[in-house]
Amino acid sequence: MDSLATDIAMGKGEKLDTLAALLDIQNKSVFAATLQQNFSAIYTDDQVSSAQVIDNILTIIG
Amino acid sequence: MRLILVLALIWLGNSPLQAAIPVDLQQEIESSQLYRSNHWLKLLHFRNHQSEIDDPRFFLAKDGKTNPQAELLASVEQLIEDRSDTADSRFCLFISRSSWLLEQLPSLRKHIIIPACTALNKELADLKAHRVTLILASAHINSPASAFGHTFLRIDSAESTPLISYAVSYAAETDESNGFIYAFRGIFGGYIGKYSILPYYEKIKEYNDLEQRDIWEYPLNLTPAEIHTMALHILEIRNFTADYFFFLENCSYNILWLLEIARDGLDLTDQFSFNTIPIDTLRVVNAADLIAREDYRPSMRKNIQVMIKQLSDQKALQFAASDDYDLALLQDLSLQQKILALGLSIELLKIRRNDHAIQPGEYTRLLLKLLRERSKLGLQPSVEVPRPVSPLDGHFSNRLSLAVLHSRDEGDSLQIGLKPAYHDSIDIESGYLEGAFISFVDTTLSVSSERTRLESMKIVDIQSLALPDKIFSPVSWLAAFGLERPFNNELHTYLRAGVGKAWGKPELYGYVMLAPGVYYERDWISSVSYRAGLMANGRKLKLGLELERENFNSDQDVTGLQLFLTYALSKNLAAHVSWSSESIEDDAMASRDQDETLLISTMFYF
The missing domain is CATH 3.40.390 (Collagenase (Catalytic Domain))
Incomplete structure (x- = not known):
């Protein structure tokens, strides 16, 4: 979980690319920037589970 | 008929x-x-x-x-x-x-x-084999079982999602976590070896010491038909086992079989007869024109080193080295220094977790705090880690040396040396891990008009010279076991271990070492050796100076000064000249024996 969180916070990285591919995202840079800007809404607190993270991401990208 | x-x-x-x-x-x-x-x-x-x-x-x-x-x-x-x-x-x-x-x-x-073959075809479809990449997880000196590095294949799909691709590797089936026991049993075929297909992220997790390893990736130029042939073979052979031999029939060697099966007409395994060093298999694969490209992924440690160098602000450094990351320290920093300070802190925090130096809950809390802050600062270019010399451009790891030794007192002799592995302090470092020296069964014979004798056999000789930076201050160490002639006469068995410090840059550094040892030849004797040295490294040239004083409990004291120069004539041929002066004082005999020697050597790597 922490490596994806790191990628999201940095706005780039291999885990983020993999996630974009899995979600079949066309515009990767917009995807990365959106997640970065919404970091606090994805990782709401230090108890957040992986499932919640995925749900939060899906909510954000609509 | x-x-x-x-x-x-x-x-x-x-x-x-x-x-x-x-x-x-x-x-x-x-x-x-x-x-x-x-x-x-x-x-x-x-x-x-x-x-x-x-x-x-x-x-x-x-x-x-x-x-x-x-x-x-x-x-x-x-x-x-x-x-x-x-x-x-x-x-x-x-x-x-x-x-x-x-x-x-x-x-x-x-x-x-x-x-x-429904199940099999499903697996084949899951593999989505589109490209095969040969991967070298480079050597890591603090782990004896992988001191030479490790190679495996990654099967990539057409999409660029390496993390969800599969890794194909050959490994000994063992839960042994003690590297020395693993190496020992492995040497004598005490393990069963097997091919396996693992998700790449699982494979990567095996390297819990990944922070210190550089990864080199070599996409291969196999055709789709060749990849298919290889995939079928992997799916067959993974069901069966072979005895695992640490030196020859090891992970790297068995990967070569897969390549030979993929493309007809390759003879790769034949080129290894008594040891297979991962880095050598890469060179053989390269010589067979299989490599399409070379990608370098620096270790976490290298990234950290570069960030530390670029961190000029004292407050940023203070922030990264702290335990609780007081964000107030970052307030007046430039955007660039702020990003570096956060980036470095994130990496250091992960190292603290890997070293179990922090509670998991506390780790998550601090990490999220840092990441939250970092996410506000937008996209920035990553730090550029200078690309080291490619492992493909390093020397092969078997060495044969032929030398003439002139001794002032004992005249001339011929010295023949054979070292089946791997890389020592007189070899040119290009393509190898800096400051990490490992030799196995490094044997020297001397032949003169009077006699032929075994001069020394360094069965195991490991030396790690690690340089400090603004944050880390690693310990240098050595461990050695073998046969040598400490007083230039009888052959003694010795065992030595030492610790020390090194300073400087990889191009020029100094070190000191304190190494107690024991010797055996009819009687046990012990000694303490004090060493100080300087080493200068170039792409083709290496210079070294070492001063050593060794006090034995048997009345002798040996003092030596050695100067050497190694010059790479080509990748696998080097000239080596060394001058040394040694004096042996014997308190009991009240004698002092002093000699100077000059060694001129040609070293072939194969």
């Missing part, structure tokens, strides 16, 4: 054609001499007249391990006899050889039932 001939052949027993094989097939096999084909021998991992696979289930003929002809006939026979259509059908279980036989023997199709 034809039938009689065939029958005669059977009766003569010269070629034991099986009765269950229809005549047309028998003829096809005989006329093609398929069992002599190189590809067939490779599918069976045949070398030196026998298969390297040790699992009896892999052979369908009783003498299949040594008789490729019997094995081929038994395989064909069983394909014909097995009318089942399950995952365990002969065809599916031996998918690699059966697919090949089907291709090579057109009439085979008429005589067998080709099962659906």
